[in-house]
Amino acid sequence: MFETIQDTLALCGIFGAAGLLLAVLYNIFRFVRLAFPGLRFTAAVLDILFALIAGLTLFIMSAEYGSGAFRLYYVFAAAVGFAANMLTVGFAVPPLARLFSRLCGALWRLAVKIAGIIAKPVSALCTKVKRLFIAFARKIRKIAENSKIRLQRSRQKVYNNTNRTIGEVRGKDGERGNVIKAKVRKIV
Numbered sequence: 001m002f003e004t005i006q007d008t009l010a011l012c013g014i015f016g017a018a019g020l021l022l023a024v025l026y027n028i029f030r031f032v033r034l035a036f037p038g039l040r041f042t043a044a045v046l047d048i049l050f051a052l053i054a055g056l057t058l059f060i061m062s063a064e065y066g067s068g069a070f071r072l073y074y075v076f077a078a079a080v081g082f083a084a085n086m087l088t089v090g091f092a093v094p095p096l097a098r099l100f101s102r103l104c105g106a107l108w109r110l111a112v113k114i115a116g117i118i119a120k121p122v123s124a125l126c127t128k129v130k131r132l133f134i135a136f137a138r139k140i141r142k143i144a145e146n147s148k149i150r151l152q153r154s155r156q157k158v159y160n161n162t163n164r165t166i167g168e169v170r171g172k173d174g175e176r177g178n179v180i181k182a183k184v185r186k187i188v
Contacts, residue, residue: 012077014065015058019081022054027085027093034097035104 003011029046036042058078062070 008073011065012073015061015074015077016081016084018057018061019078019083020085021081022050022057022078023082023085023090025053026050026082027090030090031093031097031100034094035101037101 029050033039033043033046058074059070062068062074066074
């Protein structure tokens with residue numbers, strides 16, 4: 001299908017605007033990459049993400065506005081829009097990213113200093129609170145130990161009999177007469 005010059009120029013304008021917006025997205029990704037240069041994996045992920053977004057955007061726009069046809073001048077118009085942004089606003093991104101990086105570094109160093117100043121009294125307070133809780137736990141343990149009901153130390157009493165009452169010890173031979181006595185050792 002043939003396009004008129006007006007349609008071609010309108011499509012060039014649409015794809016130029018798309019390239020301009022893609023350049024804005026690229027500048028955001030570039031800002032992150034330049035502000036935090038130690039994040040190499042993140043930079044690679046952002047580059048791949050941008051390439052996917054740019055390709056998908058151009059494909060969808062060519063399907064929608066280009067009536068399903070993909071022409072080379074679509075890419076050229078998007079590249080012109082991208083270059084226009086990079087040659088104007090794009091020059092401001094690297095200095096701003098370096099300034100932001102320095103500002104983040106200074107704020108981080110300040111936060112570390114403040115944390116170091118605050119950490120000493122908080123550590124001392126935590127140590128005192130820990131000692132109080134340990135003393136409290138010892139007292140609770142001592143109270144729990146003293147509140148246990150102890151069994152009587154009489155050899156004449158038998159506990160946990162079948163009816164759960166205290167009974168008298170049977171005769172010398174035990175309950176049935178032929179009982180094997182086990183040797184019991186106390187482990188101290």
